Amino acid sequence: MRLSSATFLFATCAALTLTGCDDDDPIVTPDAGSSTDAGTDAGSDAGTDAGSDAGTDAGTPTSTATVTASRPSEGEPDVYPLEMYLDASGQTPVIAFRKVLTLTFSEPMDVSAAQVTLHDRTDATVPARVLTGAWSEDARTLTVTVPRTEESTRPLEVSTHYVLSLEALKDAAGLALSDTSLDFTTGERDPALEHACTHTLVNTPEAVTAGRTPFDFPPDTHTGHALYDVTLRSGEAGFGGYTGFISDAESAEHVTLYLNQQVPTKVTNDTAGTDVASVLAPARFICAGITHTVKFTSEPGDQIHLFQFGPVASEHIQFVLERE
Structure with a gap:
């Protein structure tokens, strides 16, 4: 039996400038x-x-x-x-x-x-x-x-x-x-991946500059559904740097970074002084803004984590952060 058009819940905003998410479905029109x-x-x-x-x-x-x-x-x-893209041919840009x-x-x-x-x-x-x-x-x-x-x-x-x-x-x-x-x-289709793609297409990126070292006041990058544009620091082997993440106060979470390029990424629990197991893997191609994912599990307790990115050839990287 043929599958009918699948319905997925995307927590996205109606306007192009996205500052958060609600429970409404995204406006997704056919190509x-x-x-x-x-x-x-x-x-x-x-x-x-x-x-x-x-x-x-x-x-x-x-x-x-x-x-x-x-x-x-x-x-x-x-x-x-399918692929998702922003169709700006009409008066109002839509995801198609x-x-x-x-x-x-x-x-x-x-x-x-x-x-x-x-x-x-x-x-x-x-x-x-x-x-x-x-x-x-x-x-x-x-x-x-x-x-x-x-x-x-x-x-x-x-x-x-x-x-x-x-x-x-x-x-x-x-x-x-x-x-x-x-x-x-x-x-099959992946609702979580499609949801992240909507953020790469309609969010206004939040610009941050990575810390050069763990002690260089790394900027926070822990807001769910946010699209971060990270400026990395120059080094002998390429560009790299640190950003911060704070775990939930009460619950363990599955965290995914949807990256726009392949970026070596290390996750550490700075509060506990331990490395956190993480997996960097290619993503199935669905939109131009996502090529790889980094996944890990954070322990509860408002614990401070660090993302160490690089080295990479590009000074800028982008990622959508999702936590569930």
Whole structure:
């Protein structure tokens, strides 16, 4: 049975400048991006002459062009079924859904051929979707935006095997590809991750400057739902520094930092003088503002913790802090 549009509770503010969270759902509207292309089928014409470049007979030469990189990658499991972005095309910016697929080729391609076909292999009753991509200036990277469907607020279904057909693409010489498909499978949605993404899209960042040492009055960064923009200190190995966190007075909490880049992060309980076990891991791609997470558990008692960031190449990092 197909899943209906999932409903998730996001504690976000109605205005773009967010200073806190309440229990209202966020204003999330479907992507108003380009609709599916109603053009000709991406497959080769059955009437094509055997001697033409676009022919499909066994003796017809094929292109040496190959896909060298793609997002998602070939055979990738657990692909997030949507991306969240801020659509500012209307009078009031809104959070919208889409899914962007990219394919990079080993050589320049024919930019006049930009159609691909998306097939749902989990549910054979779902019609194929013909989409038109956009080529990069060097004619090697095709970007395909998958908009929402008429039946759903999301561009792709959860837990679904998809095949992207590339049969209509040609290289610069007009030769068809020998590898004509990209397979991937979507996973389930993550309400907590989507909630954090809303903060990266609509919050006004709270700017702080990290302490150079633990004794350099590190700024507090313990407010839940806040988006912090941290200026790090320069050092021999790169940029780094310290910020502070105070645990809840009565309850242990699961704390997550949603980072906009990979940042080595150490968590210490300064009150107890002990290190706190934490895990830095890549995040599933859903929005541009989150690439990695740091997770740890804080003990109750208003205990002072320190986040030690770096070294990294960037002077600025951003993260959303969530505590539950």
